[in-house]
Amino acid sequence: MNGRIVTVTANNTRVAVGAANAIVLGTLLPGKLYQFISTTACRIKQGFGAQTAALASANQFVPPNTFVYLHGSNGESVYSIQDAAGGFCVIGLVSEI
DSSP states (O other), X not given: OOOOOXXXXXXXXXXXXXXXXXXXXXXXXXXXXXXXXXXXXXXXXXXXXXXXOOSSTTSEEEOTTOOEEEEGGGOSEEEEEESSSOEEEEEEEEEEO
């Protein structure tokens, strides 16, 4: 698998979103709320363990420059893939629930 690993930090590290399924592994924790934003339209898939983000309706579509909130209880990993063009995404901790 071709991908990058990013740890969620207070600094909100950015990672490239490309044509290959890429892991944005932040070790999302239950009881915490995170936000995801991308400079390009993309698909994301959150879950436990290895996931595959694909250009399919089963994966959440994220329009460019739109915040998506993710609850850590839905899985510790988030994978992304570009919808049409490459860009960058950021995932960061918002608050504890």
